[in-house]
Amino acid sequence: KIVLSLGGGNIYTYGLSSAADGQAFADTIWNMFLGGSSKYRPYDDAVLDGVDLDIESGEHTGYPAFINQLRTHFSAAPKQYLISATPQCVYPDANLGSTLSSSWMDNTYVQFYNNPCNLANINNRWNFDYASWDTLTKANANTNSRMYVGLPAGTGAAGNGYLDLPTLQANLMTLYTNYSTTFGGVMLWDASWYSNNKPYVLGLANWVKSNMRCSSVTSTSTTTPTPYSTMTMPSASSPSMTTLSTTPSATSSVPQSLTTLMPSTPPVSSTKTDATSSTLLPQPTSSTLLCAASNNGIFTCDSVGSSSSYRICNNGNWVWGSCAGGTVCRQSGTTIYCDWP
Numbered sequence: 001k002i003v004l005s006l007g008g009g010n011i012y013t014y015g016l017s018s019a020a021d022g023q024a025f026a027d028t029i030w031n032m033f034l035g036g037s038s039k040y041r042p043y044d045d046a047v048l049d050g051v052d053l054d055i056e057s058g059e060h061t062g063y064p065a066f067i068n069q070l071r072t073h074f075s076a077a078p079k080q081y082l083i084s085a086t087p088q089c090v091y092p093d094a095n096l097g098s099t100l101s102s103s104w105m106d107n108t109y110v111q112f113y114n115n116p117c118n119l120a121n122i123n124n125r126w127n128f129d130y131a132s133w134d135t136l137t138k139a140n141a142n143t144n145s146r147m148y149v150g151l152p153a154g155t156g157a158a159g160n161g162y163l164d165l166p167t168l169q170a171n172l173m174t175l176y177t178n179y180s181t182t183f184g185g186v187m188l189w190d191a192s193w194y195s196n197n198k199p200y201v202l203g204l205a206n207w208v209k210s211n212m213r214c215s216s217v218t219s220t221s222t223t224t225p226t227p228y229s230t231m232t233m234p235s236a237s238s239p240s241m242t243t244l245s246t247t248p249s250a251t252s253s254v255p256q257s258l259t260t261l262m263p264s265t266p267p268v269s270s271t272k273t274d275a276t277s278s279t280l281l282p283q284p285t286s287s288t289l290l291c292a293a294s295n296n297g298i299f300t301c302d303s304v305g306s307s308s309s310y311r312i313c314n315n316g317n318w319v320w321g322s323c324a325g326g327t328v329c330r331q332s333g334t335t336i337y338c339d340w341p
Helices: 019-035 063-075 097-102 131-138 164-180 190-194 198-211
Strands: 004-008 048-057 082-085 109-110 146-152 183-189 228-235 242-244 259-262 297-302 309-314 317-322 330-334 335-339
Touching: 004 019, 019 131, 048 063, 063 082, 063 097, 063 131, 097 131, 109 131, 131 146, 146 164, 164 183, 164 198, 164 242, 183 198, 190 198, 297 330, 297 335
Parallel strands: 004 048, 004 228, 048 082, 082 109, 109 146, 146 183, 183 259
Antiparallel strands: 228 242, 242 259, 297 309, 309 317, 330 335
16 A cells, blocks of 8 residues: 655644645645546556655644545545554654544554654653553544554664664563554654665564564455555655555565555655745756746756755745655656655
8 A cells, every 4th residue: 555644844844724724635635646636646647545644843733624524535435545643652742642532543653763752661651651552542433543663773763762673572572462452563764774774674574473463454445455565655754654564465575564664666756745835945056947937846856866855846936855864866857756876
């Protein structure tokens, strides 16, 4: 499955400040990326499989209405769609807390890193709080809602939370044993660290597959789901996310039960869904393109093949964007894609 990741941190201000904003944005996402129709479809006739909310800034009042409106579209669709979120481990999450407590959720990828509540502090009851997330997941309107333990895939992937395999395995087994009804698996951030730390990741994946039978995900659709691998397309701020269920997929050759943040292959065109809220920048010196009205919507790399940054022409101003960590921007006409160096 491929879902669209929305949000991210430390890049620009964004948000949905009202229910009306949420409903309108849901219609836009549905028409541009999912089962609707629009003359602006960045991935052409490809229909993605849902959305993931990695909301780390801005107004967040409108996200419950965003989810409800998407589910209205999903209810009449012939295929399954997923709704997931990626909150910080501090409970409740400052930006997603009210949304998670009031909205339908298929998967919740809790980031147990970059905070005092990281998994290394599992025995510190003042910092580590898994039980509250378990209770929240059980209370969701979706009785099949599951949560995943989000972890860094390498020593430099996060400020804290990276553990050696024996320690990590022991901690995960503790959580799995005590919270098996909501335990969905493991999520790793991100693709660049995964690529440079494959023995660690594959060792973890094989161990999870051999020692855990995590609950299968039930999608927002009423159709009976089958086990699958899940990948989210990158937003401008975050790489995509691959979720591997514990039940082997018929088409997957990768060890199951693991979620890894990684870019798709082959590379895909990059886009922003909320360019107007980004920081406005001057004309790039590395490009001969001018951001005039006739060029509205074009993309240009800051430095083709050697930098991750790119810009989008938005109503006469260049808006900044960035590829996922470890990847670089490459130009293809008036659009760009993110690829390995």
